[in-house]
Amino acid sequence: MSKEELEKKSMASLIRIATSWYDQMKAGEVPSISLPTRTKYNIEFDDTSEVWKYGDRESMRTAASAKSATHLLKMAYVIGFVKQQLLENRSSTLREMYYISEGWKRAKFGAQEESNFLIEDLEIISEVPREGFHLHPEENGASIYGPMKIREETRRGMRAIHCQDDVGQAGYTIPNNVENIEFVDHDAKFVIALETGGMYDRLIENGFDEEYNAILVHLKGQPARSTRRMLNKISSTWNLPVLVFTDGDPWSYRIFASVAYGAIKSAHMSEMLATPKAQFLGLQPSDIRDYNLPSDKLTEKDVEALNAELTDPRFSTEYWKKQINLQIELGLKSEQQAFAARGLDFVTKKYLPARLTDMGVI
Amino acid sequence: MVLADELAKQQRSISVAEFFEKNKHLLGFDSPTRGVITTIKEAVDNALDACEEAQVLPDIFISIKKISNEIFRIIVEDNGPGIVPAQVPFVFGKLLYGSRFHQIRQSRGQQGIGISAAVLYAQLTSGIPTIVISRTGPKESAYKCEIQIKIETNEPDIVSEQPFEWDRIHGTRVQIEFKSTMSAKKKLLEYLKYTSIVNPHARFRVELDDEAFTFDRVSHEIITCPVAIQPHPHGIEFGQLKRMAEASNAKLSDFLVESFSRVGKKIALDICERAGLTSTVKVKGLTAVQLKALLGAMQAVTVPAPPTTQCLSPIGEELIRRGLDKEFHMDFVAARTRPSSVFSGHPFMVEAAIGYGGKLPVEGNAIVLRFANRVPLMYQQGACAITSCISNVNWKSYNISQQALPMGPILILVHVASTNVPFTSESKDAIASIPEIEKEIVLALQDLGRDLKLFVSRRDKNKVAEDRARAVCAIIPEIAAKVSEIVEKPLVDTSPIEGKLMRKLIAKKWTRDGKVTIELSNYTTHEGEIAIYDISYDNATDAFPKADFVSELDGQFTKVWKAIIPPQTAWQVSYTGKGGGLLEIRGIDDNKKMVVDLDV
Numbered sequence: 023m024s025k026e027e028l029e030k031k032s033m034a035s036l037i038r039i040a041t042s043w044y045d046q047m048k049a050g051e052v053p054s055i056s057l058p059t060r061t062k063y064n065i066e067f068d069d070t071s072e073v074w075k076y077g078d079r080e081s082m083r084t085a086a087s088a089k090s091a092t093h094l095l096k097m098a099y100v101i102g103f104v105k106q107q108l109l110e111n112r113s114s115t116l117r118e119m120y121y122i123s124e125g126w127k128r129a130k131f132g133a134q135e136e137s138n139f140l141i142e143d144l145e146i147i148s149e150v151p152r153e154g155f156h157l158h159p160e161e162n163g164a165s166i167y168g169p170m171k172i173r174e175e176t177r178r179g180m181r182a183i184h185c186q187d188d189v190g191q192a193g194y195t196i197p198n199n200v201e202n203i204e205f206v207d208h209d210a211k212f213v214i215a216l217e218t219g220g221m222y223d224r225l226i227e228n229g230f231d232e233e234y235n236a237i238l239v240h241l242k243g244q245p246a247r248s249t250r251r252m253l254n255k256i257s258s259t260w261n262l263p264v265l266v267f268t269d270g271d272p273w274s275y276r277i278f279a280s281v282a283y284g285a286i287k288s289a290h291m292s293e294m295l296a297t298p299k300a301q302f303l304g305l306q307p308s309d310i311r312d313y314n315l316p317s318d319k320l321t322e323k324d325v326e327a328l329n330a331e332l333t334d335p336r337f338s339t340e341y342w343k344k345q346i347n348l349q350i351e352l353g354l355k356s357e358q359q360a361f362a363a364r365g366l367d368f369v370t371k372k373y374l375p376a377r378l379t380d381m382g383v384i
Numbered sequence: 385m386v387l388a389d390e391l392a393k394q395q396r397s398i399s400v401a402e403f404f405e406k407n408k409h410l411l412g413f414d415s416p417t418r419g420v421i422t423t424i425k426e427a428v429d430n431a432l433d434a435c436e437e438a439q440v441l442p443d444i445f446i447s448i449k450k451i452s453n454e455i456f457r458i459i460v461e462d463n464g465p466g467i468v469p470a471q472v473p474f475v476f477g478k479l480l481y482g483s484r485f486h487q488i489r490q491s492r493g494q495q496g497i498g499i500s501a502a503v504l505y506a507q508l509t510s511g512i513p514t515i516v517i518s519r520t521g522p523k524e525s526a527y528k529c530e531i532q533i534k535i536e537t538n539e540p541d542i543v544s545e546q547p548f549e550w551d552r553i554h555g556t557r558v559q560i561e562f563k564s565t566m567s568a569k570k571k572l573l574e575y576l577k578y579t580s581i582v583n584p585h586a587r588f589r590v591e592l593d594d595e596a597f598t599f600d601r602v603s604h605e606i607i608t609c610p611v612a613i614q615p616h617p618h619g620i621e622f623g624q625l626k627r628m629a630e631a632s633n634a635k636l637s638d639f640l641v642e643s644f645s646r647v648g649k650k651i652a653l654d655i656c657e658r659a660g661l662t663s664t665v666k667v668k669g670l671t672a673v674q675l676k677a678l679l680g681a682m683q684a685v686t687v688p689a690p691p692t693t694q695c696l697s698p699i700g701e702e703l704i705r706r707g708l709d710k711e712f713h714m715d716f717v718a719a720r721t722r723p724s725s726v727f728s729g730h731p732f733m734v735e736a737a738i739g740y741g742g743k744l745p746v747e748g749n750a751i752v753l754r755f756a757n758r759v760p761l762m763y764q765q766g767a768c769a770i771t772s773c774i775s776n777v778n779w780k781s782y783n784i785s786q787q788a789l790p791m792g793p794i795l796i797l798v799h800v801a802s803t804n805v806p807f808t809s810e811s812k813d814a815i816a817s818i819p820e821i822e823k824e825i826v827l828a829l830q831d832l833g834r835d836l837k838l839f840v841s842r843r844d845k846n847k848v849a850e851d852r853a854r855a856v857c858a859i860i861p862e863i864a865a866k867v868s869e870i871v872e873k874p875l876v877d878t879s880p881i882e883g884k885l886m887r888k889l890i891a892k893k894w895t896r897d898g899k900v901t902i903e904l905s906n907y908t909t910h911e912g913e914i915a916i917y918d919i920s921y922d923n924a925t926d927a928f929p930k931a932d933f934v935s936e937l938d939g940q941f942t943k944v945w946k947a948i949i950p951p952q953t954a955w956q957v958s959y960t961g962k963g964g965g966l967l968e969i970r971g972i973d974d975n976k977k978m979v980v981d982l983d984v
Binding site for chain 2: 036037040041043044047048050051052053085086087088089090091092094095098099101102105128129
């Protein structure tokens with residue numbers, strides 16, 4: 023979808039929401055809106071797109087109590103604000119919108135979280151990502167390093183960038199709006215997405231990208247939307263395998279899940295943000311055992327999180343059940359940098375080649 | 385010499401004064417901080433009791449001043465009947481001397497230990513004699529004396545005495561100086577506050593060093609002094625019976641009828657028969673064995689409960705509410721005075737009150753105020769039967785959270801009045817666990833719990849209705865304005881939604897561009913005349929339509945309009961002003977109207 027098409031679609035759907043409220047009130051009805059329930063109990067696997075999306079459960083918000091009415095009022099103000107922004111071809115960050123709402127009297131936001139949540143609601147109802155509202159998040163995306171060439175439409179004109187030759191040793195920074203990137207060419211065999219900066223740097227320093235023709239993506243913990251969109255686009259444009267390499271603890275598995283299947287918070291955008299073909303590389307609970315890695319004991323919270331994952335539909339595969347149950351049994355977790363205990367080259371010379379061969383990637 | 389002789393040399397009687405010198409904690413003088421509170425408590429108790437007996441409204445002045453490093457001067461002055469000079473040394477200088485010990489009626493002080501214990505404490509810590517000034521009436525001159533206690537003999541030691549020029553017509557003033565600290569200041573003020581709640585007819589003026597406080601009276605009714613009653617056959621012990629019998633010249637049946645309450649001829653004969661004694665025998669000559677049989681018979685026979693109305697003096701539901709209202713500002717107060725009852729022959733009565741909301745702290749345990757015979761109990765809350773009763777009530781069934789004590793913005797007051805309050809110890813801090821009393825406390829609290837539940841649920845219901853009114857009358861019009869602007873269509877009218885949802889007479893007030901508008905929309909079938917009261921700082925001289933009546937008080941204007949608003953129509957007034965204030969609608973049922981200030 024081009025930028026113009028997206029803007030047209032977003033304007034149309036916003037006006038459609040406002041019109042439906044207008045018509046409701048004109049008919050003497052209390053304005054209302056229905057939204058899918060946003061919990062893990064209401065996400066379903068979509069066979070055609072192979073991602074997890076919101077299910078049929080909906081909750082109705084009717085302006086019959088002060089709380090719900092205020093929610094609708096805030097939504098109306100945001101719609102008015104976005105409409106103005108689109109008309110004037112301007113954009114703002116979520117944080118800026120939060121500050122702008124200071125002037126909205128009764129409709130002003132109590133906290134930034136509230137405005138973020140409301141924007142997600144609007145994305146769901148309008149089926150337009152927030153880039154279409156000219157709203158972008160505060161945080162910048164993570165970095166990428168590897169044999170690929172892109173063209174980015176920046177505010178200072180078009181730039182062609184090779185992600186090994188034209189960048190510093192930290193790599194190319196993924197912009198907020200990935201839609202402005204054109205994927206020109208590549209010489210890669212696969213993509214490895216890494217949770218920690220330490221491992222990302224280790225792989226670059228050891229020349230892993232050149233030796234194996236790998237694109238390295240630093241996720242920076244729980245990946246931002248732009249990072250996930252980037253992975254989604256690389257995967258779909260060039261049809262490259264995407265492998266996710268994180269720490270070996272329950273919180274890191276959720277990082278993988280949000281890359282591969284989408285996050286519960288943004289299940290409405292899964293088709294754009296998730297990379298269904300992404301595979302989990304490690305660190306697997308079985309690696310802790312097989313490589314006898316230095317490890318920590320699982321805390322109560324960790325065990326709780328692991329048990330929660332056993333009921334999460336995104337983890338309901340044989341592979342995950344086996345790994346999670348094994349981890350609970352071991353009672354241990356390890357960080358990906360624990361491989362350093364076997365020497366700095368161990369991860370690039372031994373572990374990754376072995377694991378990638380196992381997975382049939384090389 | 386045998387050992388027993390040795391020991392006999394050391395064996396001698398101990399004076400009460402000597403005993404208490406070594407056991408100060410029994411009387412509430414275990415620490416210097418507590419000493420202040422106990423002293424003031426005893427003096428105030430005496431003052432209130434005296435005023436009650438003299439039927440005057442108590443005016444009590446209390447002063448605490450630091451004299452030197454550790455010595456504090458405490459003065460308590462009342463407008464009671466005064467004490468005749470001959471009695472003063474005994475009242476203040478002899479432990480266990482008092483007028484109320486042998487009487488069966490509700491009174492604050494009972495044993496006559498309290499104030500003389502303070503005199504003793506002063507003597508022990510500072511060595512300064514206590515100064516008492518008292519005057520019994522306008523014709524008598526006041527009398528001043530300095531007193532100490534002879535510890536070995538428990539007799540008063542008058543250091544000096546002389547007539548005194550005093551501006552009070554009647555009353556008593558005590559000045560005691562002892563070693564203490566002011567770290568209990570908060571507790572002291574709390575004690576006075578609580579005392580003032582259960583003595584709504586009294587006024588207290590307090591000077592703490594340089595600070596002055598007043599706890600004013602809310603009632604000008606002099607409380608009737610409880611009248612002493614005769615002992616009840618069920619509430620008597622052997623020693624007392626023996627003493628009474630020895631002092632009597634009557635025949636047994638007459639003795640029973642005359643000396644005990646609720647004993648008539650028939651019951652007297654029944655007792656004689658059960659005891660195996662003839663009714664005509666002189667009681668004076670009865671042997672110990674016979675008296676024991678008599679006591680057994682008295683306790684076994686069924687006797688109506690003792691009369692309670694004259695010997696007890698409950699505060700009353702109305703005065704408890706007013707007393708609490710004065711010191712705590714709460715949204716809800718309810719009080720209960722239970723019917724009087726009896727334990728082991730002693731009449732007693734339970735009063736309780738519950739307060740909710742307002743300025744009470746929202747977090748933590750409920751505030752518990754315990755009283756016995758109108759005296760606040762300040763210590764040993766955990767050991768008191770009142771506390772355990774409060775914890776034993778299932779507050780959760782009244783929608784109040786509970787962790788032993790109920791939690792939240794709640795205040796609980798319990799007052800136990802009796803001719804003989806059963807305390808756990810002589811310092812009179814906690815009420816002993818007596819099943820009859822506990823049962824009455826729990827019943828009173830459960831009753832109050834139901835009242836509170838009703839209040840809270842009504843308030844919540846109103847909250848939901850108000851919440852809805854706010855949504856419909858204030859927020860939906862704003863949604864309409866914004867949405868109409870977005871879709872670029874004429875402003876959609878939301879009054880049909882209002883009518884459909886509310887079915888009420890809705891009064892709205894709003895301020896825009898320096899103009900105040902009040903609009904009443906009648907969505908009911910009501911047709912009568914409505915009065916609109918608008919109280920604010922706006923004088924509304926340019927109102928259209930003109931107000932039917934305007935009055936001013938302290939810069940606030942009350943504007944009244946009268947209007948007939950037929951069903952499904954609206955009425956409007958506007959004037960120049962800033963808005964705010966209060967809007968009230970009269971002439972229509974409360975549940976058929978709703979007032980919404982759109983500026984809030």
